[in-house]
Amino acid sequence: MKRAFLLAVVFAACSPVDDGQPPPVGTSGTTCTGDxxxxxxxxxxxxxxxxxxxxxxxxxxLEPDPKATPTLACSACGRCLPKGLRDDGCLAPGDRPCSVEADCASLGAKWACSASNTCAPRCTATSGCGELGRGFSCGDAGVCERRCTRDAECWFHGFKWSCALPAGVDGEANARSATPIVGTCKAGSLSYPVVTKTDPLAARLAGVWGMMLSAAVKTNDIPVLTSVDTVSVSHLLVRVDRDGEGVRMAVKLCTAKLTNFELDDTEKIQLFKVALPDRNLDAIDPMRMLVAKVDAAGFTTAPFVDLRGATLADPANDPLPTYKDLGKQRDQDHDGFPGLTSNVSGVLTGNLYQAQRLKGTISFSVVADDHLQGPLDCVQDQAVLGATNPQLVNDSYSVTHAQKDRTYVRMVRLRTEATCTEVMRLGEQETGWLVHVPHYDPGKKP
Amino acid sequence: MANPLSTFGWDADSAAVAGSNLAVGRSPGVVHANPALLDEIPSTFTFGLVSYTPRLDIQLMKRPAGADVPLSIYGSSLGSQSVQDRALPTAELPHRRADTHVTNGDSRLVLGLVTSPYKAVKVGVLLTLPMSGGDAANVATRYDDERQGTFDNKLGFTRFGGWNRIAGVAFGASFAPWDWLSIGIGAQLSAQAQAKLQVYVPDAAVQDYAQSNLETNVGTTWRSVLGVRMRPKKWLSVGLVFRGESYFRIDAVSEVVLWNYHAADPDRTVPKRTQQSFPVVTEYQPQELGLGVAGLFDKVTVQASATLQRWSRYLDHHAQAPEDAALVAGRNIDTSAYQFHDIVSFAGAITLRPVAALSTTLGAAFLPSPVPAQVGRTTYVDSNLFAFTFGQRADIVVSSRKVWLSLALQLWQMQQRTTYKDPSQMVDEMPDDLRTLRTGEKMPEARGLQTNSPGYPGFVSQGTALTTTFSIGVEL
Structure with a gap:
């Protein structure tokens, strides 16, 4: 028997190896060096x-006793850690929460805890806050802060933020003032009740969404070019709240890009290019949309108006101010020039001051509880209020583009804490629900 | 695999010669080996016990980081895609991935009977019953790929070590028109069943209540065995045997009816009944063609056999051929390399009879593995088998009846086999292009291979089994 056993061992020693390769390393996952x-x-x-x-x-x-009171919590970076431990290395430095200076010490001596209770670099001027991105400026305490004059400015960072103004300052009046008082964005809390598929659609739609709004116009009577076809692609952060059987929407503009196009979608040489500076974008009032009753088969918003650079008694119907009559203009971006300022380049260059208006309704289709889309039925007009280049001061006018399918909206549900930065990033990806395509596709699926 | 006695031998004399008894035999075990040899067996009743003690192991290699399916798969776009298989997060699998250790031995009672109803005709029957436990059959099935992660999350042996506890019956008959020729036929019981489960779920939200009826039909099928024994010389015997393919097949169908659930039809109300079929195959035994030669001398018998086993037609527990099971949707993989091989196994033995009443046998066998390298999706675990056997038999007379006592020991060695998986041939259960369901963002954790396959990234299999077989025969 012993000999047989030895023989068996000898045979076993010549053991075959299939494939012959060492275990694969690095074939799964995305490599990284830090959170x-x-x-x-x-x-x-x-x-x-x-x-x-x-x-x-x-x-x-991972709990030692799954039935006992939980001792672990999921950190901001997806780790199960004992409750109370900080783990925010995956967050951009400016998003890391803090309550005392020591919470930001790991970022370096340059960093302090801002009044917004997030880590922020020390600064002497707003230009020193560039590494945090949009929405930050140098505060009185020498720390980059989320500064604001009204709540909507803070919404760039998400709807849980609101503008804390000095005591005694009226928020509404301050928002309309030509010389507003500056406050600091403060993070509050925002949550929505847990819903199930049996809850009404209005309840299920409540939450924070990202929106891509594509609006095409034809602008006529432009010097040199005569007319230009332009699409404005805006990315917006939307808060949806249930209102009975319907919903209310607060729509915060995050970014907008104007692009000229050819009717057949071939590449267009951008001879008349308009760019909207951040100061312009940050100053735009949020749109308010109402839907009386939502239905899974589709629903339409009540008519809404987005008026920019003007103050009108009847925002929907009063004529816009013109460079000949600036009486109702509003220096909305507080730059000392009428209306809102945009930058023009191409065959004509200069700063252009405008008043703009969009009136419309959106007919949403419910693609899924998390995805909406629909055509935007709108009337758009604009008026030139002035310019640094006299050639830009003219009687050009815009009309909604005849190719109606270029004007539409798509929305996707985001996490409750979503920010404008997140929406803009979704719009810049190669594919995705918020990525702009020239024409509306009613059959598109996520 | 099938009844282990097909490998070990149905009685002590068959076990002692390592299954090489295709040309000469001394016990009712030839009903399985070559029924033509019944001609040489006197009318006999035998009682036997076969015990086996395996020590077989499959050791899993440590997983590389990033290979588990993360919990974020629930929040991925996989949820909005129409896919057949959706992986559970690895953390939510019912069992952690673990090595396999087959150590549970078993014993089987074997009864044998040979009688001669007519001159030149012999009839034999073998019956085996599992000894431990009260059930006559204990059958377990498994997936040999990533789907097994949802179940016990272990690998299992395909051929040797994956034995079910099931009763077995074999019949045989021989006809010897001349001394030099005997022809045998036989059959081994197999079975097939149909099971239809009808379920009505009154409230789909209440998952612990349903009304159900079960309808089963169990039928028998027989594995045919044909054999020939020729003795061209007094000292030379040649045997040839054919055994058909057999397996136990269950065709299960479930028909589910839900309350207020209708087919999408704009004009008619059509209740929707969902049918799910799941065929199950166990106890697979390949078609075999065996040739045996024996030299019969005064005090020595030498025998050897070679058996062609057609494993290339193998069906796994879910009635899939390995080359089909290895397919990966969306990838162009030549899976023909995963088809099992036909093999030729060899066995031989020498029996010494220093005195007429005592004989000692030494034997050996080699069964190459039919399972090709399992570097892809599937993980059928098997390796080459070596067996070394020893037997001792005493023929005595008790109360004027011839009685024999026979004992056999076998040592089986499964050769160590190491397998490294090729990630490019496996199912990526979290495809790289997945995005978050809500925001459409890329998911860095989805890059590369994520799988619940317990066999990834590789494994080592090996082991031994010791069998002890004891038989008592009484000449009738």
Whole structure:
């Protein structure tokens, strides 16, 4: 028997190896060197982006006693950690929460805890806050802050933010003032009740959404070019709240890009290019939309008006001010020039001061509880209020483009804490629900 | 795999010669080996016990980071796609991935009977019953790919070590028109069943209540065995045997009716009934063609056999051919390399009879593995098998009846086999192009291969099995 056993061992020693390759390493996951490379909700573990949890409930798998009171919580970077531990290395430095200076110490001596309770670099001028991106300026305390004159400016950072003005300052009046008092954005809380598929659609739609709004116009009587076909692609952050059987929407403009196009979608040489500076975008009032009753088969908003650069008694119907009559203009971006300022380049260059108006309704189709889209039926007009280049001061006018399918809206549900930065990033991807395509496709699926 | 006695031998004499008894035999075990040899067996009743103690292991290699399916798969666009298979997050699998250790031995009672109803005709029957446990059959099935992660999350042996506890019956008959020729036929019981489960779910939201009826039909099928034994010389015997392919097949169908659930039809109300079919195959035994030669001398018998086994037609537990199971949707993989090989197994033995009443046998067998390299999706675990056998038999007379006592020991060695998986040939259960369902963002954790396949990234299999077989025969 012993000999047989030895023989068996000898045979076993000549063991075959299938494939002959060592175990694959690095064939799975995205490589990283730090949490920040993996984005919010994820972290870098063993050189790969990882996510251990999406909510604290997921940490049950790691609890020593799953039936006992949970001791672990899902961190901002998707780790299950004992409750109370900080783990925010995946967040951009300016998004890391803090309550004291020491919370930001890991970022370096330059960083302090701002009045908004987020880490921020020290500064002497607003130009020093550029690394935090839009929405920050140098505050009185020498720290970059989310400064504001009204709530809508803070919404760039998400709808949980609001503008804290000095005591005694009326928010409404301050928002309309030509010399508003500056306050600081403060983070509050925003949450929506958990809904199920059996809840009414109005309840299910409540939440924070991203919107892409494509609006095409033909602008006539432009010097040199005569007419230009232009599409404005805006990305917006939308808060949807239930209102009985309907919903209310607060729509914050995050960014907008104007692009000239050819009717057959071939590439257009941009001879008349208009860019909207951040100061312009940040000053635009949020749009308010109402829907009396939502229905899974589709629903339409009540007519809404987006008026910019003017103050009118009847915003929907009064004529816009003109460079010949600036009486009702509004220096909305507080730059000392009428209306809103945009930058023109191409065959004509200069700063252009305008008043603009969009009146319309959106007929939404419910693609899924998380995806909406629909055509925008609108009338757009604009008036030149002045310009640094006299050639830009003219009687050009815009009409809604005849190719109606270029004017439409798409919305996708985001997390409650979503920011304008997130919406803009979704719009810049190669594909996605918020990526602009020239023509509306009613059959499009996520 | 099938009844382990097909490998070990149905009685001590068959076990002692490592299954090489195709040309000469001394016990009712030839009903399985070559029924033509019944001609040489006197009318006999035998009682036997076969015990086996395996020590078989499959050790899994450590997983590389990023290979698990993360919890964020629930928030991915996979949820909005119409796909057949959706992986559970690895953390939510019912069982953690673990090594496999087959250590549970078993014993089987074997009864044998050979009788001669007519001159030159012999009839034999073998019956085997599992000894431990009260059930006559205990059958378990498994997936041999990433789907098994949802179940016990282990690998299992395909051919040797994956034995079910099931009763077996074999019949045989021989006819010897001349001394030099015997012809045998036989059959081994197999079975097939149909099961239809009808379910009505009054409230789809209440998942612990349903009304159901079960309808089953169980039928028998037989594995045919044909054999020939020729003895051109007094000292030379040649045997040839054919055994058909067989397996136990269950065609299960479930028909589910939900309350107020209708087909999408604009003009008519058509209740929707959902049917799901899941065929199950166990106890697979390949078609076999065996040739045996024996030299019969005064005090020595030498025998050897070679058996062609057609494993290329193998069906796994879910009635899939391995080359079909290895397919990966969306990838152009030549899966012909995953088809099992036809193999030729070899066995041989020498029996010494220093005195007429005592004989000692030494034997050996080699069964190459039919399973090709499992570097892709599937993980059928098997390796080459070596067996070394020893037997001792005593023929005595008790109360003027001839009685024999026979004991056999077998040591089986499964050769160590190491497998490294090729990620490009596996199912990526979290495809790289997935995006977050709500925001359409890329998911860095989806890059590369994520799989619940317990066999990824590789494994090592090996082991031994020791069998002890004891038989008592009484000449009738």
């Amino acid at each position: 920040l490379e993996c984005g919010e909700g994820r972290h870098c573990a063993a050189g790969l982006c990882a996510i251990d949890c999406t909510s604290s409930k997921d940490c049950t798998f």
